Amino acid sequence: MPELTNSTYIESGLPTRDRQRDPETTRQALESWFCAALPHRADLRVTEVTLPRTGGVANETLLCETNWTEAGVTRSAGYVVRVNSPDFLYKDADLTVHAEMYRVLGREPGIPVPAVVGLETDTGVLGEAFFVMERVEGRVPGDTPPFHTTGWVHDLVPGDRAVLWHNAVEVMARLHQVDPAKVAFLDRPHLGPDGLRQDLAHWIDVAAWVARGRTDPVIAAAERWLRAHVPPLGVTALAWGDSRLPNLMFRGLDVAAVFDWDMVCLAGAESDLAWWTVMDYSSTESVGVERLPGIGSPAQTVRRWQELVGREAANLDFHLVFASYRLAVILRRLGDLYGATGAMAPETIEELRTNNFGQQYLVQILDLPHSHPVTMTWPGLEL
Structure with a gap:
């Protein structure tokens, strides 16, 4: 801001x-x-x-x-x-x-x-x-600059950061166990037979809205892959959408509030685990920032989530592509919004539109051709 x-x-x-x-x-x-x-x-x-x-x-x-x-x-x-x-x-x-x-x-x-x-x-x-x-009293982990580099989370001792991270994953796991019937207003049956397919159809529509007739070969290739690889088992369960630490407020080390429902849907828990992963990497490994000791890696987050809910995460390969696709579309939209004001350097706007984090992740995950340099490494998710 x-x-x-x-x-x-x-x-x-x-x-x-x-x-x-x-x-x-x-x-x-x-x-x-x-x-x-x-x-x-x-x-x-x-x-x-x-x-x-x-x-x-x-x-x-x-x-x-x-x-x-x-x-x-x-x-x-x-x-x-x-x-x-x-x-x-x-x-x-x-x-x-x-x-x-x-x-x-x-x-x-x-x-x-x-x-x-x-x-x-x-x-x-x-x-x-x-x-x-x-208004809830508490503190939110920094987003810009990321909390891994400065701020109150950065200043905690590793043991306290580990408690904070554990509490965050625990609240996310509880969120995923909410009866989807209680959030039936999120159901969009006109978009598909289950929540995951509904969200995929929604984001394909969003991508077309953002594109305004412009073709992006990476986003288009990812879209074809997603259509061909959507899991056969129907999923309709609550997904936070923008799942990440900066959308939580803490009082001490306890979660005081969960925020931000711009991307909430019924695509299921794995959708959130994948989004948590891509957003985590975009502020750590992909940009050469060392993860703070005590803050679990994406793989550790998935494993802890599995312990909390008592089941294995399913179809994460699909969801990581879907999360990267959503990120690519959102950042392309952000580039257009900034471009309309002239408030950002033209080369930065062009990177948001054509070579952003999501696009670079998709290029690496799906082994796609790309006319721009890949500078943001996709570390992968090895469980």
């Missing part, structure tokens, strides 16, 4: 966009919304609205502070506001799904998530739909 350049405004939206909000107008709009949503809180005021300077790139996030009077005593609480964006990184993104995921998982033991205050579909309040959740 870029640094703020003008203290009079709150920069908002995808960090590829030059949007601004007037802080006082935003504060007043949210104060009116909170007063309607929480009418039992007397004299409720929104005292501050800020934009985090770090985080993901999928949508706009605002933080706000409130106070009110209760039994003659002033109380206060912080909230997170997730706002829709006309330039989402993801196709057909739906904040309603995010809000519902938090509500469902909030009733599941051992899966900590923030409590949802409300969902607002009236775009007249903030200009876009949004939902509000309670």
Whole structure:
């Protein structure tokens, strides 16, 4: 997230966009919304609205502070506001799904998530739909720069990092055991007979949307491979989607909250194990960064997950290709978003579009011809 350049405004939206909000107008709009949503809180005021300077790139996030009077005593609480964006990184993104995921998982033991205050579909309040959740106190492993190189996780002793990693894998395993009937709103029967095939069909559609008529030989070859090798056994089970440590918040060494449902689907646990693997490698071995002692490797993560759920991971070869394909498509989309603003060097934009991590992984996994240099090594997953 870029640094703020003008203290009079709150920069908002995808960090590829030059949007601004007037802080006082935003504060007043949210104060009116909170007063309607929480009418039992007397004299409720929104005292501050800020934009985090770090985080993901999928949508706009605002933080706000409130106070009110209760039994003659002033109380206060912080909230997170997730706002829709006309330039989402993801196709057909739906904040309603995010809000519902938090509500469902909030009733599941051992899966900590923030409590949802409300969902607002009236775009007249903030200009876009949004939902509000309670702010959870804790710390998130760094994403940019990666936590393996600096930050609070980096500063832990190896034994504490091992506990943190173990707790993260344990929460992910619990997530995978949620009854898919409880998240039936994720089912997309028009896309296929099971959750995995539905997600594959969805991402093939996303790839075409991102391509806008442009051909990428690596993505096209991977798509043909995926169609030909989709596992015969139907899988319909919850998958987090963007499974990785920076989408978890920790209080001490315990997981305090699970975040980010932009890619949530019913493609099953192996989809998450593969995504965890490609995202892990993209910030460690593939870029020459040494893994922090105590943070398990992808192979160790899979083995620990297998111990926790009591079964072997299946069809990981397929899922690693599928994860790399999704990453290639997402980074190509990101290149287009940055390219539309001129906020990034042209050569970097071109690399995102034609020679990104996902494409380079696919070239190596599937032994594909490639007209660009392969500089990001695919280490493989040996269990």
